[in-house]
Amino acid sequence: MGHGHGHGHLPAAGSASGRYVRQLAAALVIGAAFLTLELVVGLATSSLALISDAAHMLTDVLGVGMALTAVLLARRSGPTLNRTFGMYRAEVLAALGNAVLLFGVAGYVTFEAVTRIGDPPAVPGLPVLLVAVAGMCANVVAFLLLRHGARESLNVRGAYLEVIADLIGSLGVLISGAVTLLTGWRYADPIAGVAIGLFVLPRTVILARRALRILFQHAPHGVDVGALNAELARLPGVEDVHDLHVWTLTSGMEVASAHLTVHAETDTSAVLAAAQKLLLTGYSIEHATLQVEPRESARRCAQLSW
Structure with missing residues (x-):
C-alpha cells in the first residue's frame, strides 16, 4: 500500500x-x-x-x-x-x-x-x-x-x-x-x-x-470533480478511484485526498507520482493526500458508512 x-x-x-x-x-x-x-x-x-x-x-x-x-x-x-x-x-x-x-x-x-x-x-x-x-x-x-x-x-x-x-x-x-x-x-x-x-x-x-x-468544504470554483475522478482513473495501473475529496482551506490553498485502487503488481510509487503531477499541473492542487491501495483494502472502504 x-x-x-x-x-x-x-x-x-x-x-x-x-x-x-x-x-x-x-x-x-x-x-x-x-x-x-x-x-x-x-x-x-x-x-x-x-x-x-x-x-x-x-x-x-x-x-x-x-x-x-x-x-x-x-x-x-x-x-x-x-x-x-x-x-x-x-x-x-x-x-x-x-x-x-x-x-x-x-x-x-x-x-x-x-x-x-x-x-x-x-x-x-x-x-x-x-x-x-x-x-x-x-x-x-x-x-x-x-x-x-x-x-x-x-x-x-x-x-x-x-x-x-x-x-x-x-x-x-x-x-x-x-x-x-x-x-x-x-x-x-x-x-x-x-x-x-x-x-x-x-x-x-x-x-x-x-x-x-x-x-461548507465545497469543491473549489472551477474544479470539475467528476473530470478529475475520471482522469485519475485513467492513470496507468489504477483500477478504481474512491473517497475523492477536493476543498479549499482558505484562499489560494486548495486541498485534495483520494484512494486509488491498483493491480497487485503495480508500482505504487509510480502511480503516486503520476497522480500528484496530475493534480498539480491540471488543477493547481499542491497539497494532496493520496492512498494507493490493493483490492483487499478497497473492499474495506466500501464498508464504511460515510
Missing part, C-alpha cells in the same frame, strides 16, 4: 492574503482617518448621506481590521499536532463576518433613508461636497492598494469590496452634495442614502456565498 502527500506540511508561504499585510494595514489607517472626518461633518450638518456612508465606513474599518487580524493570526499560529491545518480558516470567517456587517448596515441605511424621504432635513451642500471629495481620494488609494490582492484572496477581496462600496458611496454623497449646493433640493441627500444601501446589498450576498462555499 502506498500513501503520500503532495507536501509533508502546509506551504510555508502561507495563504494568499498573507502577502498583503502592509496593504491591509495602510487601507485600515486611511479608512479610520476618513471615518472620523465623515462622522463629525455628518453629525454637524445632519446629512443622512454622510452619516450613512460613515456607518458603512465603520464596517469597512472593522472589516479591514478583521481581515488584517485574521491574516496575522493565521501567520503566527501555524499547524500543530492539535491544529493540523493551523488557523487559516480564520481568514474565511473574517470574510463572512464582513458580509454580515455589510448586510446589516446596508439594510439599516436603506430603511433610515426611506423614512426620511417624507420629511427631508435641510442639509448644507458645501461641507458634504468637500468631505465627499476627500472620501473619494481616500477610497481610490485604498482601492489601488487592495486591487491585486483581491484576485488571489477571499479575505482581501472582502476588504476590497467594502472599499469599492465606499468609493461608490462617496460618489453618491458627492452628487447629493453638488445637487443640494446648486439647487437646494432636499431630496438629494436621502436618495443618495438609499442608493448606497441598494448598491451594497447584492455584493454582500456574493461575498457571503463565496465564504460559505469554503466553510
Whole structure:
C-alpha cells in the first residue's frame, strides 16, 4: 500500500492574503482617518448621506481590521499536532463576518433613508461636497492598494469590496452634495442614502456565498470533480478511484485526498507520482493526500458508512 502527500506540511508561504499585510494595514489607517472626518461633518450638518456612508465606513474599518487580524493570526499560529491545518480558516470567517456587517448596515441605511424621504432635513451642500471629495481620494488609494490582492484572496477581496462600496458611496454623497449646493433640493441627500444601501446589498450576498462555499468544504470554483475522478482513473495501473475529496482551506490553498485502487503488481510509487503531477499541473492542487491501495483494502472502504 502506498500513501503520500503532495507536501509533508502546509506551504510555508502561507495563504494568499498573507502577502498583503502592509496593504491591509495602510487601507485600515486611511479608512479610520476618513471615518472620523465623515462622522463629525455628518453629525454637524445632519446629512443622512454622510452619516450613512460613515456607518458603512465603520464596517469597512472593522472589516479591514478583521481581515488584517485574521491574516496575522493565521501567520503566527501555524499547524500543530492539535491544529493540523493551523488557523487559516480564520481568514474565511473574517470574510463572512464582513458580509454580515455589510448586510446589516446596508439594510439599516436603506430603511433610515426611506423614512426620511417624507420629511427631508435641510442639509448644507458645501461641507458634504468637500468631505465627499476627500472620501473619494481616500477610497481610490485604498482601492489601488487592495486591487491585486483581491484576485488571489477571499479575505482581501472582502476588504476590497467594502472599499469599492465606499468609493461608490462617496460618489453618491458627492452628487447629493453638488445637487443640494446648486439647487437646494432636499431630496438629494436621502436618495443618495438609499442608493448606497441598494448598491451594497447584492455584493454582500456574493461575498457571503463565496465564504460559505469554503466553510461548507465545497469543491473549489472551477474544479470539475467528476473530470478529475475520471482522469485519475485513467492513470496507468489504477483500477478504481474512491473517497475523492477536493476543498479549499482558505484562499489560494486548495486541498485534495483520494484512494486509488491498483493491480497487485503495480508500482505504487509510480502511480503516486503520476497522480500528484496530475493534480498539480491540471488543477493547481499542491497539497494532496493520496492512498494507493490493493483490492483487499478497497473492499474495506466500501464498508464504511460515510
